[in-house]
Amino acid sequence: MKNISDSEWKVMKVVWDKNPILASEIVEALSSDTDWNPKTIHTLIRRLVAKGALKAEKKKTYYNYSPIVSEKDCVQAETKTFLQKCFNGSLNLMMANFIKDDKLSEEEIDELEKLLHSKKSR
Structure with missing residues (x-):
């Protein structure tokens, strides 16, 4: 797995704490701790999926995210x-x-x- 940036660590901590988790729940959790807009958080989620740190599982019209790495x-x-x-x-x-x-x-x-x-x- 590729290195995880500091910003991506924040996303991973949210996912490790509660999984599976919706992107909207990740956005909600990080919006209170950061000044990131939702697009930034979605970009970080996509990067983590591409790096093999998160798994995205499609459920109807939304995705559930789970950690692949502990x-x-x-x-x-x-x-x-x-x-x-x-x-x-x-x-x-x-x-x-x-x-x-x-x-x-x-x-x-x-x-x-x-x-x-x-x-x-x-």
């Missing part, structure tokens, strides 16, 4: 792209960057330690 799979693909683009694919460099530059709370540090411990004990 949110988890898309997040994993985007994470790999981000890692490759920014850190030459190195998870260690990314983690070191975030840990050095961000102020982590005790709770966040504890959670990271738990995740690492869990991964190590597997």
Whole structure:
């Protein structure tokens, strides 16, 4: 599947939350969060169908849209792209960057330690 743009991600989130879903429902959901007109949203939907991210199923005079790809799979693909683009694919460099530059709370540090411990004990 081709990369999904930031705008297309917004459409996908609506579809992942409720599917199958009508285009009019997608337009309604995004109109309150964005300043996009309905034509823009319909264009984004068509692009996602062309990219193989959404399935369009004709029902009488309208289409139902469903995700072909899961949110988890898309997040994993985007994470790999981000890692490759920014850190030459190195998870260690990314983690070191975030840990050095961000102020982590005790709770966040504890959670990271738990995740690492869990991964190590597997």
